[in-house]
Amino acid sequence: MLKLQENELSYPFSEEDLETTLLMPSYRVELRNATHGKDEFLNANIVNDWSQLTWKDIGRPYEVKTVAKERTLWEKENQERMPVKTSWEYFNRSFHEWFVKDVPTELDEKMKALTGHVKQFRFGEVKEAIGDLVKLRLWNYVHRIEDGIWDPRGKRALFEGLDVQKPKILFLGAAEGYEAMQLSAMYPGAEVVLVDYDEYCKTHRFEEFPESYPFLGANPATGSTKVWYKNQLNIEYVVDDIRNLKYGREFDIVLSVGLLEHVPDDHKPEIMDMHRRFVKPGGYIIMTTPRDQLKSRLYYKVMADVMNHTYRELMNIQQMGLYVYESGFDIVRHCYIKVHNGIIAKPR
Incomplete structure (x- = not known):
């Protein structure tokens, strides 16, 4: 190889x-x-x-109901539904950030951060770090390991x-x-x-x-x-x-x-x-x-x-x-x- x-x-x-x-x-x-x-x-x-x-x-498609926090916050601040074009702009920036990640390096950094939070009993940070690590591992599997997106x-x-x-x-x-x-x-x-x-x-x-x-x-x-x-x-x-x-x-x-x-x-x-x-x-x-x-x-x-x-x-x-x-x-x-x-x- x-x-x-x-x-x-x-x-x-x-x-x-x-x-x-x-x-x-x-x-x-x-x-x-x-x-x-x-x-x-x-x-x-x-x-x-x-x-x-x-x-x-055959029934109708499954609608994904869980919404990104960025959209929820935007709609709360602006007191209106996020326009379609704006939603795509937010999505494109968010998605692209994941495509350009150095995944192995970031996985190592996330694991070190999680270990540090556990050692210092920062349980709020531990919960957030676990969530970040789960997302990154899922992305790594879907995009890099399985190559499912491309x-x-x-x-x-x-x-x-x-x-x-x-x-x-x-x-x-x-x-x-x-x-x-x-x-x-x-x-x-x-x-x-x-x-x-x-x-x-x-x-x-x-x-x-x-x-x-x-x-x-x-x-x-x-x-x-x-x-x-x-x-x-x-x-x-x-x-x-x-x-x-x-x-x-x-x-x-x-x-x-x-x-x-x-x-x-x-x-x-x-x-x-x-x-x-x-x-x-x-x-x-x-x-x-x-x-x-x-x-x-x-x-x-x-x-x-x-x-x-x-x-x-x-x-x-x-x-x-x-x-x-x-x-x-x-x-x-x-x-x-x-x-x-x-x-x-x-x-x-």
């Missing part, structure tokens, strides 16, 4: 490192392919006929086999743009437009995404596997409200990750229309949402102060798919991977 510091080389990995995995201080490098076991779809294409599925059969093997399995050449890709609510970068590596020559209405996503979440993170993709010259990096990809970042975009139906792929579950049912058709508005005839819609499973409910409970500034639901693949199908899309592929549902669809 390679032992590199992230700042040693701009491109520390190559095709010679395929089937390698390595823990960095903030994330996992994953150059293994999705060939077996839990890194493939855990269950793919489980619904044979979406027209026969009803909400009575999930490169699962995402590559979801994205493979699309009938596109040098596609134009639009990512709605892009944040750091991870999934569009992975798609761009798999379909070389792609033109990517990332869109988010929080400028912090462009200036911090995207700009601070590690230059040395390797994306496993394709070599257009040979048809073999190639390792790609962020600054080798053709990416434009647009800071704007999705509703203000002037693009037409010109994109081969319109992508969103964790967008559909952030609005109640009354607004879900609008979210789906945002995807339809920009995709070419015959083009693909790709969407993911967090899965409704016990460990996900626990995660959002423990990590509420990090994650829960916005409205949020957890849904299963049948629920997600029915929203997509009822909005006028045919589902080409559906699955769930580590912690996400995934759907590829085309407008009817």
Whole structure:
């Protein structure tokens, strides 16, 4: 296994490192392919006929009720409900702080602090330190050990086999743009437009995404596997409200990750229309949402102060798919991977 510091080389990995995995201080490098076991779809294409599925059969999504303290305090101070854009701004800053942590170093520091509080019988500090340590250990497991948030093997399995050449890709609510970068590596020559209405996503979440993170993709010259990096990809970042975009139906792929579950049912058709508005005839819609499973409910409970500034639901693949199908899309592929549902669809 390679032992590199992230700042040693701009491109520390190559095709010679395929089937390698390595823990960095903030994330996992994953150059293994999705060939077996839990890194493939855990269950793919489980619904044979979406027209026969009803909400009575599957129930409604689980709404996450635990709210971040920052939101509660803001609403108390301002005597109003936090606006949606403000809630996203708080969330993006909070979430990004965790992505850039040196987790092993911070775990060591938290443990030392906890030990010191115990020795001095500071029981209030002990309780707070235990809470901080639990969150950090959970983050370490979900993001670094399991690689559940980026999930490169699962995402590559979801994205493979699309009938596109040098596609134009639009990512709605892009944040750091991870999934569009992975798609761009798999379909070389792609033109990517990332869109988010929080400028912090462009200036911090995207700009601070590690230059040395390797994306496993394709070599257009040979048809073999190639390792790609962020600054080798053709990416434009647009800071704007999705509703203000002037693009037409010109994109081969319109992508969103964790967008559909952030609005109640009354607004879900609008979210789906945002995807339809920009995709070419015959083009693909790709969407993911967090899965409704016990460990996900626990995660959002423990990590509420990090994650829960916005409205949020957890849904299963049948629920997600029915929203997509009822909005006028045919589902080409559906699955769930580590912690996400995934759907590829085309407008009817």
